[in-house]
Amino acid sequence: MAKIYVNGDVQEVNLPLNVSELIKQQDVQQPEMVSVQVNEEFAEREDWESIQLKEDDKVDFLYFMGGGSELRIKS
Amino acid sequence: MIDFTEEQIQRYSRHILLQDVGVEGQEKIMNARVLVVGAGGLGAPVSLYLAAAGIGTIGIVDADVVDLSNLQRQVIHFTKDVGVPKVKSAEEKIKAINPDVKVDTYYEFLDSSNALDIINEYDFVVDGTDNFPVKFLINDACVMAGKPFSHGGILRFNGQTFTHLPGTACYRCMFKEPPPAGAVPTCSQAGVLGAIAGMLGTIQAAETLKYFTGIGDLLTNRLLTFDAKTMQFRTVPVKHRDSCAICGSHPTIDHLIDYEQAACDLKHN
Ligand SMILES: [Zn+2]
Numbered sequence: 586m587a588k589i590y591v592n593g594d595v596q597e598v599n600l601p602l603n604v605s606e607l608i609k610q611q612d613v614q615q616p617e618m619v620s621v622q623v624n625e626e627f628a629e630r631e632d633w634e635s636i637q638l639k640e641d642d643k644v645d646f647l648y649f650m651g652g653g654s655e656l657r658i659k660s
Numbered sequence: 661m662i663d664f665t666e667e668q669i670q671r672y673s674r675h676i677l678l679q680d681v682g683v684e685g686q687e688k689i690m691n692a693r694v695l696v697v698g699a700g701g702l703g704a705p706v707s708l709y710l711a712a713a714g715i716g717t718i719g720i721v722d723a724d725v726v727d728l729s730n731l732q733r734q735v736i737h738f739t740k741d742v743g744v745p746k747v748k749s750a751e752e753k754i755k756a757i758n759p760d761v762k763v764d765t766y767y768e769f770l771d772s773s774n775a776l777d778i779i780n781e782y783d784f785v786v787d788g789t790d791n792f793p794v795k796f797l798i799n800d801a802c803v804m805a806g807k808p809f810s811h812g813g814i815l816r817f818n819g820q821t822f823t824h825l826p827g828t829a830c831y832r833c834m835f836k837e838p839p840p841a842g843a844v845p846t847c848s849q850a851g852v853l854g855a856i857a858g859m860l861g862t863i864q865a866a867e868t869l870k871y872f873t874g875i876g877d878l879l880t881n882r883l884l885t886f887d888a889k890t891m892q893f894r895t896v897p898v899k900h901r902d903s904c905a906i907c908g909s910h911p912t913i914d915h916l917i918d919y920e921q922a923a924c925d926l927k928h929n
Contacts, residue, residue, distance in 0.1 A: 593894055617843035620835045625897050627833065645896045647883060649839050650813030650820050651790050651850070 587640040600640075604633040607644060620647040662687050668760070672714055685873040686714065690760070692872045695719040695782035697770055697798055699746040701852065702812045703788030704736035705861030706868070711754040711761050713869055718754060719764040719782055722746040733854035770794055772916035775801040784871055785809035786864050792838040793919035799824070799831035800916055803906045808871060810864040810879075814852050819860035820885040822898070823867045828880040833901040838919050856888055 586597045591611065598607070604623065608616050621628040622645040628636055638644065664672075664683065675681045675689070692715050696703045699722040710718055726734075726741040726749055734746075741749040747765035754763050766778060770789075779785055779801050787798045787809060795811070802809045802824065811831055812821045824830050844850075863884065870876055882895040905912045 592896075615843055618839050622896070622898070625899060627836075627899070627901050630836075647834055647885075647896065647898075648815070648818070648820070649792065649835060649844075650815040650818060651792060651795075651844070 587638075589638055589641065590643040592645055593643075598638070600638065602638045604628055604636045604638065604644070607638060608633070608646075611646070613646065618649045620649070621645070622647065662690055668714075671758075675713070680875045681873055685875070688872045688874075689869060690714050690716050692784065693717040693719070693782045694868055695721065695779060695785045696788055697721045697785065697794065698788035698790065699734070699736065699750040700724075700730065700788060700790055701733040701814065701854075701857030702861040702864060703750070703786070704734045705858045706786050706788055706865045707750055707754055708736055708757065709862060709865035710868060711757045713865075714758060714760060715868075715872075717762040717764065717782075719766065719778070720747045720750050721766040721768065721770050721778065722750075723767060723769045733852065733857040735858065770797060772797065772918045775916055776805055779805050779807055782807070784868055786868060787811050788861065788864070791921050792844070793921050795831060796838055796919060797916060800906050800913060803830050804916075810867045812860050812864050814856050814860050816851060817853055817856060817888040818885065819856050819863075819888075820883055821860055821863050821867070821879060822883045823871070823879040825878065825880055827900065827907075829898045829900045830904060830907045832906050833904045834883060834898050836905070838921070841921050844921065853888060859886070859888065 587600050588595050589598055604621055613619055623636055624643050672686045675686050676683055694710055694715050696707050696718060699720050707718060707720065724746050726737045726744050726746055728742050730737055731739060736753050737749045745767050747767050751763045751765055754761055775797055785798060785802055785807055787795055789795055798809060806826045808825045810821060810823050867879055870878055881898055883898050884895045886893040902908050
């Protein structure tokens with residue numbers, strides 16, 4: 586077991602674990618609507634599979650948020 | 661130097677009494693020119709507080725008319741305004757709160773053809789829009805024009821905001837490109853608790869006033885997020901990314917982009 590920080594909260598996880606696997610474990614509803622930082626560095630989407638997490642890593646999920654008004658745009 | 665009238669000294673007395681603001685700070689606020697993009701959930705509280713604070717010129721861009729479904733959170737519009745262009749409704753309230761404020765209205769969509777021309781007229785931009793194509797447009801145009809801006813987004817019970825100054829992390833440093841249109845929450849999933857708009861919009865208004873008065877630390881290189889269900893607030897450190905397509909050392913974006921977003925209009929459901 587190793588401890589990592591997900592959105593600031595400590596979590597016990599089994600290694601090896603890559604970012605894609607963590608996203609599945611965390612039950613992130615829409616991975617397309619999330620941006621990931623590992624240790625405060627932006628993680629490219631195409632690298633999620635290859636980034637192996639280790640003890641004390643900090644992972645932050647940043648979510649796309651619109652404006653809460655109707656989602657419409659000129660047609 | 662502005663010569664304050666007796667009325668202005670009285671009106672702004674609670675600012676002037678603040679050591680960090682004072683007469684000098686109030687004068688900076690009164691000389692400021694702010695563009696608010698979107699007179700909706702976020703633009704409403706932003707415009708109301710900026711008007712009350714005495715911002716010299718407020719520009720408002722919005723191509724919509726007030727709809728009954730807006731009134732749950734867009735507090736600058738009243739029931740009598742349904743059907744009226746949002747920019748007109750907002751201008752009327754701003755003038756009623758503070759006749760000293762000059763209001764410029766743009767009853768149009770912000771897009772790649774007009775964004776730079778409009779933004780260049782102002783010192784600070786507030787993103788109060790509801791969709792990702794325009795959020796990226798504002799980001800890119802502000803980076804290109806070297807303008808500071810406040811980003812804001814809300815969804816359901818959550819809000820997030822950061823402030824960009826030239827050289828600090830931009831929206832693309834955090835979110836490289838807009839999400840695929842098909843992934844954007846559908847109408848039935850995309851509600852928002854009305855008061856969340858007020859929570860987030862007032863943070864944006866406070867950042868705007870901090871920018872002009874030079875008070876404290878802006879939300880630069882930090883993304884503030886909150887969840888109103890738990891009332892947990894968190895600031896996530898974010899960095900300016902050297903590989904960013906718009907603000908990095910070798911930008912690959914050299915013109916403004918009009919992204920497409922799937923239409924979703926509750927009005928016609
Ligand atoms: Zn950037």
